[in-house]
Amino acid sequence: EAAVTQSPRSKVAVTGGKVTLSCHQTNNHDYMYWYRQDTGHGLRLIHYSYVADSTEKGDIPDGYKASRPSQENFSLILELASLSQTAVYFCASSGQNTGQLYFGEGSKLTVL
Amino acid sequence: AQSVTQPDARVTVSEGASLQLRCKYSYSGTPYLFWYVQYPRQGLQLLLKYYSGDPVVQGVNGFEAEFSKSNSSFHLRKASVHWSDSAVYFCVLSALVATGGNNKLTFGQGTVLSVIP
Numbered sequence: 001e002a003a004v005t006q007s008p009r010s011k012v013a014v015t016g017g018k019v020t021l022s023c024h025q026t027n028n029h030d031y032m033y034w035y036r037q038d039t040g041h042g043l044r045l046i047h048y049s050y051v052a053d054s055t056e057k058g059d060i061p062d063g064y065k066a067s068r069p070s071q072e073n074f075s076l077i078l079e080l081a082s083l084s085q086t087a088v089y090f091c092a093s094s095g096q097n098t099g100q101l102y103f104g105e106g107s108k109l110t111v112l
Numbered sequence: 113a114q115s116v117t118q119p120d121a122r123v124t125v126s127e128g129a130s131l132q133l134r135c136k137y138s139y140s141g142t143p144y145l146f147w148y149v150q151y152p153r154q155g156l157q158l159l160l161k162y163y164s165g166d167p168v169v170q171g172v173n174g175f176e177a178e179f180s181k182s183n184s185s186f187h188l189r190k191a192s193v194h195w196s197d198s199a200v201y202f203c204v205l206s207a208l209v210a211t212g213g214n215n216k217l218t219f220g221q222g223t224v225l226s227v228i229p
Contacts, residue, residue, distance in 0.1 A: 101156070
């Protein structure tokens with residue numbers, strides 16, 4: 001069974017609307033990440049967290065917020081969705097100091 | 113600063129042929145290196161990883177990679193590809209940051225592999 005699950009897997013949102021992407025992991029990992037993937041590009045880090053109730057900015061945090069209410073759950077929040085945020089979003093988890101990530105299957109977001 | 117370059121955006125090979133996907137990295141410290149594969153409409157899966165020791169590391173499904181410090185490279189190889197190997201392959205560099213223990217990961221842009229039956 002999948003150890004990192006994302007929901008929704010696909011979503012269409014309107015410009016200016018609020019979007020929440022959720023991620024749940026059963027790996028007992030401390031670290032969780034949100035990445036964005038655009039066509040023809042690698043993954044770029046938006047936010048990450050290494051402990052519950054704390055989040056850190058990644059490389060491209062503007063326009064995004066994150067929430068880590070528990071070790072297992074990590075959400076990505078777009079308060080005012082914009083066209084430029086159309087992308088596939090991946091959640092991942094990892095243990096400390098391993099560098100190896102375990103990915104969810106992705107959430108495809110289309111903003112119209 | 114660290115970076116990863118995959119110079120080939122697309123590679124097409126015939127089934128049964130050998131394969132090499134190139135990866136060059138830039139990092140002043142000791143890198144941890146990974147190859148991940150992404151099948152259509154799926155998340156990324158780990159193929160293999162290099163931390164230290166033998167520069168040739170074996171992965172799943174017959175893949176291997178060779179680390180070269182002198183060339184700053186971590187090329188992925190397979191002796192005989194199958195049509196099911198068609199996917200996007202990412203080379204990833206991990207630089208551990210002591211403070212907070214964050215794993216600073218840098219992704220290459222990916223190489224799309226197409227295997228012709």
